[in-house]
Amino acid sequence: MGLEGLLFPKSVALIGASPKEGKLGNVLFRNMSSFPGRFYPVNPKYREIEGVKCYPNVSALPEVPDMAVVIIPADPALAVVEECGRVGIRNVVVITAGFKEAGPEGAVRERRLVEIARRYGINVLGPNCFGLISTEAGLNATFAVRGALPGNIAFLSQSGAFCTSVLDWAWEEKLGFSHFVSLGNKAVLNEAHFLRPFAEDPDTKVIVAYLEGIADGGAFIRIAREVVKTTPIVVLKAGRTEAGARAVSSHTGTLAGSDAAYEAAFRKCGVIRARNVEELFDYAYALAKQPIPRGRRVGVMTNAGGAGVMASDAVEEHGLELARFDEGTARALGEFLPPAANIYNPVDVLGDARLDRYKKALDLVIDDPNVDMVVALSAPAPLIPFPELARAVSEAMRRSGKPLTVSFMAGDLGEEAEEVLRAAGIPSYFDPSRAVRALSVLHRYAEVKAREWEEPRELSVDRERVRAVLERALAMGKSQLGVEAMEVLSAYGIPVAPWGLARTPDEAAEIAAKLGGPVVLKLVSPDLVHKTEVGGVVLDVPAEAAGERAEAMLVRAAYRFPRARIEGVLVQKQLPPGREVILGSVRDPQFGPLAMVGLGGIFVEVLRDVVFGVAPLSPGEAREMVESIRGYALLRGVRGEPGVRVEAVAEALERVSHLVHDFPEIVELDVNPLLAYPDRVVAVDLRITLSRGER
């Protein structure tokens, strides 16, 4: 069901309205009474509040309002929400606390709330939230006295206190919002539900969220990918350092920090991540107000050398590029700038410049075809009043349609200059590097917008065979599948080293003869994990010696570990040395299975050089992940050594991602190593951890 009634209501009720000053019911009443639509206070104790007719209950209202706000205590709130449902109110904001956040009793209450919402199809925002503001609808349904200024930023917050902070601060900064939503406990509505309605709202230019978690990772990714095509999303995901409470039994598991899933998810759907509050709002403002650049090339305008140097440093630090001007630009600049001025980027018109010199140079720079955006800098210059400079840069921006940010390095630009910059939507900071950072987010979004979104392929795989292997293992009570589960990889089209499982020495000899050449023998036992250390792995065994060596291995194991279950010996064709790659997967509680790729051996153990992605991966995503490994050049080939078939590595990763996506009972997986050669890849060792049923 849509959220129009919540975000653009025409009629609203306040359940728990109060005439008593200082009570929340009164603060809300006063905030909501300026609502230009129809407003119905509800409270059985009063016939009217401050001159407004008050209704005893929602059943008594003259119409079914689009939305109701509930601020009565938690216990009676449930009955009231149910009554809302009965009369047909489809949007309810439960500000009331005392639910999941308040211990076991509250959690029970919250489950009942969810049940009521389901039964009646009610969009419940909260409970335990700060309410919401829609400046477009003229509604302030929060207890913030000043509300929000109108603007183009839609804001979502999981923290109510942060809402009060942001509103208070935004008022001082004159930062405006289209919508301002406190998510509270997210019992029914969560962040994902708001993305599309915000994107469809023509007054919203950017969606900004403070989140401590994501309720439904799959839905969030699916919706966000769509939304970012038209509307940028910036998220401050707090709680990066909370170590995940996930039990870890695989190599991949130990490499996946609590944050790896969020990184992977945001990358997958093109959400821009802010590391702190300053970035969150700097990014939001730039994205709400500025055009999107065509490329990463920055023109730097200054009347002070130092500022230009600092801005140039920041250009590189933030992944942008100093523009190389068209020949004509430098020539034209040279014609009127004094000899000591710099006519190349950064253009320094010198401290004695008057406005006309600065303006003429700026126009040339911003019109240069090799310039995608401009940062305009100025030290306090007696000959250039800031209001005039502000007007000049605003005009240049408007005329050129290119993004522009400024750093006028002064303590106080004056109200007039501030006003001009604000009206033009130009981000302005004392620190030049902050002005450049604001440009960089525009470029980041341009890349997101330009991205070709590719769906995962239909792969031809043998699901039935995998299902059979997993079911057999689960039936036997196994939670760890070792190298014997190579069948699973084969079924998903990932080449594995030729192998056979020998129960007896004779079988080992037979398999070795069939495989030909030297073989590797590996003891198969669910009870012995570190096989190398107990002599359970022998390399480079000639085929004719395989029977004898397998027997020795079995005898030794039976003697040393009389209680271990020994299932036999894995006989594997010995492969030539290749580049070691590790593929893996862990299951994230919020985003489901993640697939991982890295260089094996010391690279993963010492440098932790691995990348995670949310499964299933498209071919392009898999390829990008492989290319983003720090040691990627090793796969391409260095020092005259031949490279490996990178496409084959990427495809193996893609196939692993499909496997773990298709079989939720696989909770962790390591392919270590996958040997990569110039012409192919081959999986040599595999471990799968199963859980019973889906998680």
Added chain:
Amino acid sequence: MGLEGLLFPKSVALIGASPKEGKLGNVLFRNMSSFPGRFYPVNPKYREIEGVKCYPNVSALPEVPDMAVVIIPADPALAVVEECGRVGIRNVVVITAGFKEAGPEGAVRERRLVEIARRYGINVLGPNCFGLISTEAGLNATFAVRGALPGNIAFLSQSGAFCTSVLDWAWEEKLGFSHFVSLGNKAVLNEAHFLRPFAEDPDTKVIVAYLEGIADGGAFIRIAREVVKTTPIVVLKAGRTEAGARAVSSHTGTLAGSDAAYEAAFRKCGVIRARNVEELFDYAYALAKQPIPRGRRVGVMTNAGGAGVMASDAVEEHGLELARFDEGTARALGEFLPPAANIYNPVDVLGDARLDRYKKALDLVIDDPNVDMVVALSAPAPLIPFPELARAVSEAMRRSGKPLTVSFMAGDLGEEAEEVLRAAGIPSYFDPSRAVRALSVLHRYAEVKAREWEEPRELSVDRERVRAVLERALAMGKSQLGVEAMEVLSAYGIPVAPWGLARTPDEAAEIAAKLGGPVVLKLVSPDLVHKTEVGGVVLDVPAEAAGERAEAMLVRAAYRFPRARIEGVLVQKQLPPGREVILGSVRDPQFGPLAMVGLGGIFVEVLRDVVFGVAPLSPGEAREMVESIRGYALLRGVRGEPGVRVEAVAEALERVSHLVHDFPEIVELDVNPLLAYPDRVVAVDLRITLSRGER
């Protein structure tokens, strides 16, 4: 000569004082006339200016002033500075432009200025500078109308425009300075000259500098190391991305970015680097006002969950640690905080807390023996007025002597709260992560302060032998020494693979027999660089085959490269495989020779995993550099593989750093590889680039 007369003058002259409003000579006159000492305007055109007696020239002054400020045009300025010298003025600030920055003619003028300064022993500040301010002396010798507020920050800037920006902004922010110095062209006085006088000034608590280069790297490092023991130094070094114009002929050279020398130099002397203007002044303020913590453990106080989460993220991001409270603290907190409050770090006293609850918890937290510093957070809370909270945190800080920063997340704390925080010297930011970052610089300085400074050792080395090798090479006109220069390493106590240079096949056979075992043969020719590619390297040659193989090599080379000079064949003992390390050196124009260490092979080529240090290195510095390689664990041993003798690697690095320091004619050097074993290291290949004479 000391700078007392410049930084704490009792009498000053202004040469070029003017009564004409709007002229710089008048702005300076007005700024300087509030100087409480004796002030002498000088200008032959006037008998008095605005009621102050004016002198025709400095010879006519009633006393020799401590300092003179020159603002007359560049050409006559030289004569005037000379006159200053003649009458005995020892400190002259040349604000006048038109010197080095203004092209070749100006450069000549600047050389003459330097000559005059040398002749008379004058401390010249500038030319082409913004002047200086000493709030302690009550002197504003700049053309900034408002000057600076008194404070504990000594500021140095290479950019005059940045001076005006900072002064303007600092006035708004109420940030105070003890000294404010514009360095200009640094013709005579540079940044290094000011460090010690600032450190010796009891009113200066922190030295802050904006630099685009360092004039005398050696002096800067030497003095800064001393100074940081008592006074922190924070530097914003701009121009990080300017690619150095250095010609590069070695591997090490290609790895040394233009910034590697500054990184190494600042690390060597304990200078804290700021990446941008915001960091520069955030760090300056914290260091000027706050005590130094004993450790890295942060206590987080909040009344809003989200703020606490964001602060905790920042604690980890900035290399600090969330304190684990003493048992007694959590118990005491549990006794009075409501059940829903968090009594572990971060302590959340909840949004309904009144001041007494917040204060009581804060006192327990800050007094906890496991807490080294505190960040105090608050959302706008109706029950806690900010001025009262500001007083509470100020008291807690003063009483405990522990650092404390705040983030009261509101738009406007009000003048009273701001005033209380300012008076207590408490950094206060909207963004919690910025408040934590301010704490982190205090910890960084605590580490600098605690560092044991160790001088380079006296090593027993054979300088004469190296000198002989280098002189011979230079006499022969060689600028590249290849593997034949292994003698140089031997002389500096770095083990090299046993070797001999054979001019004939017979000699090769002889040397191989003497070395025993398999040998490596390498063609020696100054004209063939990539020897492997032209078949000039043969591995694993049995001793008895050495003569024959050497002959084949010489014949083939003579045939294929008839014009190349062939000096013979290097016969080297073939070594067992070991861990490949690369040692190297490049010469930086500002800091002299840098020494480099990294893991060889793919690590250096793909991952560029190397570290630079300024030579000569102390044993501890060399050890720290080796330990800071990303792949250091490989040297220590991983996956059951034995490690190598890290001490031997560090010592080889130390010895290389002495070598390049002792012989300035070595401009670049690569030891690649140095093979490292569990018990020793051996250099296998070496390349040295020489320049004639010192650079």
